[in-house]
Amino acid sequence: MNPIEATNRNFHVAAQLLDLDEHNVRQLLTPHREIKVECSITLDDGTLATFVGYRIQHDQSRGPMKGGIRFHHEVDHDEVGALAALMTWKTAVVNLPYGGAKGGIGCNPSGMTEAELQRLTRVFVQKMHDLVGTYTDIPAPDMGTNARVMGWFVDEYAKFHGWSPGVVTGKPIELGGSLGRDSATGRGLLYGAECLFESDGRDVKDFTYAIQGFGNVGSWAARLFHERGGRIVAVSDVGGAIRNPAGLDVPALVDYVAVKGGVKGFPGGESFPRDQLLFQECDVLIPAALGGVIHADNAAEIRARYILEAANNPVEPDADAILSKRGVTVLPDIYANAGGVTVSYFEWVQNLQHYKWEEERVHTELRHRMRSAWNDLQATRTRYGCSLRTAAFALAVSRVDRATRLRGL
Numbered sequence: 530m531n532p533i534e535a536t537n538r539n540f541h542v543a544a545q546l547l548d549l550d551e552h553n554v555r556q557l558l559t560p561h562r563e564i565k566v567e568c569s570i571t572l573d574d575g576t577l578a579t580f581v582g583y584r585i586q587h588d589q590s591r592g593p594m595k596g597g598i599r600f601h602h603e604v605d606h607d608e609v610g611a612l613a614a615l616m617t618w619k620t621a622v623v624n625l626p627y628g629g630a631k632g633g634i635g636c637n638p639s640g641m642t643e644a645e646l647q648r649l650t651r652v653f654v655q656k657m658h659d660l661v662g663t664y665t666d667i668p669a670p671d672m673g674t675n676a677r678v679m680g681w682f683v684d685e686y687a688k689f690h691g692w693s694p695g696v697v698t699g700k701p702i703e704l705g706g707s708l709g710r711d712s713a714t715g716r717g718l719l720y721g722a723e724c725l726f727e728s729d730g731r732d733v734k735d736f737t738y739a740i741q742g743f744g745n746v747g748s749w750a751a752r753l754f755h756e757r758g759g760r761i762v763a764v765s766d767v768g769g770a771i772r773n774p775a776g777l778d779v780p781a782l783v784d785y786v787a788v789k790g791g792v793k794g795f796p797g798g799e800s801f802p803r804d805q806l807l808f809q810e811c812d813v814l815i816p817a818a819l820g821g822v823i824h825a826d827n828a829a830e831i832r833a834r835y836i837l838e839a840a841n842n843p844v845e846p847d848a849d850a851i852l853s854k855r856g857v858t859v860l861p862d863i864y865a866n867a868g869g870v871t872v873s874y875f876e877w878v879q880n881l882q883h884y885k886w887e888e889e890r891v892h893t894e895l896r897h898r899m900r901s902a903w904n905d906l907q908a909t910r911t912r913y914g915c916s917l918r919t920a921a922f923a924l925a926v927s928r929v930d931r932a933t934r935l936r937g938l
């Protein structure tokens with residue numbers, strides 16, 4: 530399913546529940562602005578290459594727009610548009626004073642040198658620096674980008690507008706990044722999972738976990754759930770998958786991946802085909818790689834009781850219905866992976882205040898935000914007698930709709 534279709538289906542269920550009128554629905558769905566740019570660079574071998582970059586600014590009624598920049602070969606207009614809308618709903622669920630946006634460049638970062646990636650990032654900034662800013666639209670890292678890329682971004686932006694660390698988040702610490710940003714999405718997932726399990730009278734340590742993706746989010750989730758006593762029984766990445774029903778030694782795996790570049794061949798587990806990760810025997814499945822991986826054709830094969838959506842859009846709406854009938858609880862992406870944008874917000878606040886927080890404060894405030902959002906989510910679920918996904922969308926859409934009306938737009 531096209532990612533915009535999937536996001537909008539969830540939106541429409543919430544809009545109906547909230548009894549929004551046709552005009553409001555149209556206004557909330559229509560992006561504020563869409564930018565598409567040509568990014569041509571010279572490759573290291575002297576040849577020219579042209580890439581297409583996007584920034585879609587979805588909504589700004591609750592504050593400056595916020596969302597990552599993705600470097601991936603599948604980046605296209607529809608994907609970026611869906612992810613931009615998801616950011617609007619995500620910032621609203623956790624009640625940050627932001628709207629939503631997303632950007633990306635269709636490229637294969639793993640096949641490019643660091644110098645080529647730097648040139649590409651700088652050209653992208655040159656093409657759209659006038660349309661982002663500390664109080665308008667604040668990018669951040671996403672799949673295929675990292676603190677290093679944000680460092681190049683803030684430097685290129687400074688050439689046009691002067692030093693403005695608040696224009697992007699997820700920066701290196703030395704350039705105004707926040708302590709705790711690196712682990713924030715995985716940590717927010719842990720705090721959200723604690724709330725979910727508590728509401729079922731259970732704890733993180735009671736369960737086994739399978740994790741798809743071992744990049745920023747997946748590897749931090751593995752570390753943090755492991756530290757809290759959870760047993761990580763299977764992980765995968767683009768190069769392979771490994772499992773150990775007795776539990777993987779996660780710190781050793783992290784060290785192994787740092788040297789080898791992937792999980793394949795880790796001696797503390799048995800290798801298996803990476804496309805079988807989703808169907809492994811486990812209590813909790815954490816998709817932390819790509820969107821659309823759980824769909825109507827494979828939802829019946831999932832063996833987990835819980836799915837924590839660390840990635841954006843990993844479960845399609847048709848699969849949601851099948852999973853719900855089978856009693857699988859899905860912690861929806863717009864809540865589950867909101868830890869990253871929440872600590873991005875803390876970074877922005879620190880940049881505006883020119884005051885650095887201790888790491889412990891970042892973790893404490895993140896936990897507080899995730900718990901407070903969980904309470905709002907639970908109240909909405911009880912009020913409408915619906916799934917957590919519908920509750921998350923209803924909570925978010927009602928907040929954005931109210932802000933839009935109050936601004937009189």
Ligand code: NAD
Nearest residue numbers: 672673714742743744745746766767817818840841866869
């Ligand atoms: P990343 O680039 O650091 O890692 C992605 C991981 O997915 C890598 O380990 C890669 O090998 C793996 N992968 C790619 N294709 C795969 C496949 N077919 N099968 C198995 N593994 C595969 O990206 P990330 O920052 O960890 O983001 C992961 C997901 O989380 C994305 O959907 C992203 O949008 C979402 N997300 C990230 C953040 C953040 O703060 N980084 C915040 C919110 C949501």
